[in-house]
Amino acid sequence: MQLSKAHTFLLLTFLVAMWGVNWPLSKYALEFATPLLFAGLRITIGGFILLLFALPRYKYINLKDTWHIYLISALLNIILFFGFQTFGLNMMPAGLFSTIVFMQPVLLGIGAWLWLGESMNGFKIVGLILGFIGVAVISITDGSSNISILGILLGLASTITWTFGTIYMKKTSTKVDAIWLTTLQMIFGGIVLLVAGTTVENWTDIIWNQQFISTLSIIAVFCTALTWLVFFLLVRSGEAGKIGSFNFLVPLIAIVISVFFLGETITTKMVVGLVLIILGIGLVNLKMKSLQKHSNMHRG
Template identity: 45%
Template structure:
């Protein structure tokens, strides 16, 4: 029997935990600073920290050759994803919003089949459908309980941008150093978000409290550079749809943390949606017992 505790599987479990915890951390931070400025600060700092770590390999950037790829990735994976994600958290609880964003694996499975030629087995199609129904149920929860059409729409748009960005990174992965891709897309995207935030929000509205520093620090380390290096490394090592299906676990962790530590409401519809999402994980991984091919 293959070893469950492979490096790939342990890395994936860390990724799921880092992302699951981030929703509540960011929701807490948004009580003390405007969303777009927060998104820009954590993205820019995260990109700069990662860039400093891999600075010795700066020759692999090849900016003249690859600048369009960096810009396109920045648009989907930083500007749109971080921007929509952070603004959306203003309208909905972190756990609920995370479940909407994790409609992404459903879209990722479809896009990987359409554009990357990855095989979409019947059992995976059924699993993706269960995930889709689960997200619809959670969306109803957001519309009826929290009365936020904007929040639901932002969550689904965030999922769409993330799925498109992930497929694009997978498509160009042979041409780009994964570390520099994360670093530069975060630097470019963070700079744009800071510019937009400076024009539409007020720096004086930032309250430099402990939760503010925790949110910025978490986003600039675990939330962006560390998590995305793990994520893209795993996507490039295996099939994008397999990695994406396992990240369905993230909203379960996010809902648990939000409910236990931050008092976010846990409704019956949200529970049903989570159960369907969990079933989707099982069906998407049924053919592949340990989710990731060991390298």
């Protein structure tokens, strides 16, 4: 199905906006819930919503031959990615943390060059260098309570697992149905996170008030399930490559919302680091837009 330019723009705007608001919303939700149980709830709910759209495609599931792909993808893209992400987000400002995680396009460019045979170029190299310098600047300790070295490491771990998960999905994309892969990895990964959370956390620690329930619902429905449906609609229409060029906006949206609605502060050192990271992401995506229009995959 070919989308009009207006429809493509609207879908991309929705996708990037939801990825951006996801970070401050998740940060807010963690005031009422423990990390693993929250991550498990949002992913499991999102997975079962996607199941409604996957069931009509039951002929494409092929679990007998591809079950291992679903499991490995769930481990990388859900269990480790959201596990690291949720714990790290609890330790750092949402806008700053999202910027570190969204260095993923930079690392993906390197990984795609090493393992997928995609081209390496000056834009990617400069982007990688700027990105890592930015993280180094942010990591310099000055007694600021806003910066957690462990949080930065968890952000980088989240980025690395997302990178390997995306590369693995690319390498196996011809063997599995994309919607079934996303649905099952969410359901399986979400249940694993819930079991882990039940083991080491307490359900009684969750404050089931209106604020938490409404925030969890928005995150699960809009920032998880619907963003993936929009992503696949763009993929099918041949517009997936444009997502990469919009990725640098996600941390900016997260930062603006976090500053105005969560009262987070930005120091000079953080601004310098953020600018370097966002420039790095922008340079990588600038080239990826033209070179990888039909093959690039990213998510929030």
